[in-house]
Amino acid sequence: MRELEAHVARALALVAPLPGEAHSLASALGLTAARDHVARHASPPFDNSAMDGYAVRASDVQGATHASPVVLPVAGETAAGAPPGVVRAGHAWRIMTGAPMPDGADAVVPVESTDGGLTEAAVTASVDEGRHVRRAGEDARPGDVIVHAGRRFTAARLGALAAVGVETVDAVRTPRVAVIATGDELVDVGDDLASGQIHDSNSVLLAGLLREAGAKPIVMARVGDRPAELLARMTAVDADLVVTTGGVSVGAFDVVKEALAARGVEFVRVAMQPGKPQGLGTVDGTPTVCLPGNPVSVLVSFAAIVAPMLRRLRGDGDGGLDWGGRxxxxxxxxxxxxxxxxxxxxxxxxxxxxxxxxxxxxxxxxxxxxxxxxxxxxxxxxxxxxxxxxxxxxxxxxxxxx
Missing domain, CATH: 2.40.340.10 (MoeA, C-terminal, domain IV)
Known part of the structure; x- marks a missing residue:
């Protein structure tokens, strides 16, 4: 029997990251960066206040205490979004959080350390130069990598890109995965069951697993136990990966094995339980994974074999034997x-x-x-x-x- 790690290595060798395509920030959530994305401008883009209070020259308020406040005339005020003012020596400038620092000021006194005056402010605590000032570019500078290639576009990363002026991103294309369930015993969910029949739960299961893993499922019409029918279905596939279920063991009606073994798909026993019988290869250039037909085997095989392949297709690293990259x-x-x-x-x-x-x-x-x-x-x-x-x-x- 083949060890699972060796089988996964062979599966990963069949796939490569898909090309990138342009996306708006609004449509990129959950996708993977196809390249490094860098800042267009600095964050913050200008020096600004980290507090509501008064912009001052730190030297003007040295030694200020509650017992001996320093009183400064208020020369003006600036709210967030307004242009910066100018502070002369011996003056204060009323300022709000996020507002640009006025020229001449080098620190901010929080309003809690003043009497909150509008025409003049009594400062009751000294501040050092640079205190409560957010410097331009201290978070990011133009050209800094904000999101590296291969990283998932999360809400936080998209917000960071927006903050540095990035409007569109290049994201790895979502993998298209064809699902083909096989077996004469399968009928649609909801149909009455005749003797020997079962509902086709694998198509539903795989479609859900693929969506959870960030892929686009293409659920194709089921195939009975006839090799020619499966081969005809395979020629109609337009996908980055094909996943079949059933017909891979040693039974008399193992349609997938009979149809694909001669076309380069290797059928082996893998040292895992459940999910021992497996098929792996390419059909007409399309990577193909042939899973057992029992549903728990399908789920386990997806976690161990298909999910790492999807992560590579998504440019999301080589993966490993963990569920969906978690x-x-x-x-x-x-x-x-x-x-x-x-x-x-x-x-x-x-x-x-x-x-x-x-x-x-x-x-x-x-x-x-x-x-x-x-x-x-x-x-x-x-x-x-x-x-x-x-x-x-x-x-x-x-x-x-x-």
Whole structure:
């Protein structure tokens, strides 16, 4: 069997960051920077007051105290957005937070350290030169990198770019991912089930997972257990990545394996549970991932294999075995469970009232237990070689909710 890390490395080798495209700040949230984005102008763009108070020359108020205030005539006032004034020696200038510093002033006395006078101000505390003054460019200067290539455009980063005059950004194009579910047993959700039929939950599951990972799903019509039908569907794909479900094991009707093995897709057993049977390769130049058909296997395979590929397509780093790029965490186990020999296990778990984790279903990590995922809040990542997870053990988690 192939180790999971080796399989992920092969998957990542199939994809590269997509090209950038121009976006307004309003449309870039959640996308990834395709290049470094630099400041157009300084932040702050001019020296301004950090306090409501009086702009002064610091030397004019040295020694001021409550017992012995320094009284200065008020020469004028400036609010935020107004042009700067001019302060002569021995005078004060009433100023509001964010207003430009008047020429000649080198400090601001907070209004709390004065009597708040309008024509003259009694200053009751001295200030040093530069006190309560925001200097032009102290936050950023023109040409400074504000958002580096490969970083996600968060609200804070977009706000920072707006503050330094950046109007549009270059963001990596959103990956388009085609989803093809296979199997004669599948019917639409909501249809009555005949004997042997099941609802197509994988298409719904994958479409949601792709949207959560920042990709655009293209859910294609299902394919029955006929290789020619799958090949015809594949020729109609216009996507950056294709993900199929079902038909990858050793059964008599494994349509995906039968159709694609001769076209360069490699079908292997990966040392993970659930999700052991996997397919990986390119079809007509399009990277293709072939996942098992059981829903829990689909979810685990997406977390371990597809999500890192999406992060690379998005220019969001090489990824790793973490859910959608989110940091892993650890938790203490409440109820233990068995681990299959020789395979890395991903157990759906939920949190208890006391903060421990327990299996989300009575059936453990069975790959068919899709309903149990409604209660699951994370996947416990158990290393290969572990014989059993016992109460009190600490496990690594990949959380996708809560």
């Amino acid at each position: 940091a892993t965490e650890t938790a203490v186990v409440g109820d233990g469970w068995a681990v299959p020999p020789g395979r890395r296990q991903f157990m759906p778990v939920r949190f208890t009232d006391v903060g421990t984790v327990v299996p989300a279903t009575l059936g453990g990590s069975g790959s068919h237990l899709i309903a149990g995922l409604a209660a699951a809040e994370a996947l416990a990542d158990v290393p290969a070689g572990t014989e059993r997870v016992a109460p009190g053990d600490t496990v690594s988690l990949m959380r996708w909710s809560g």
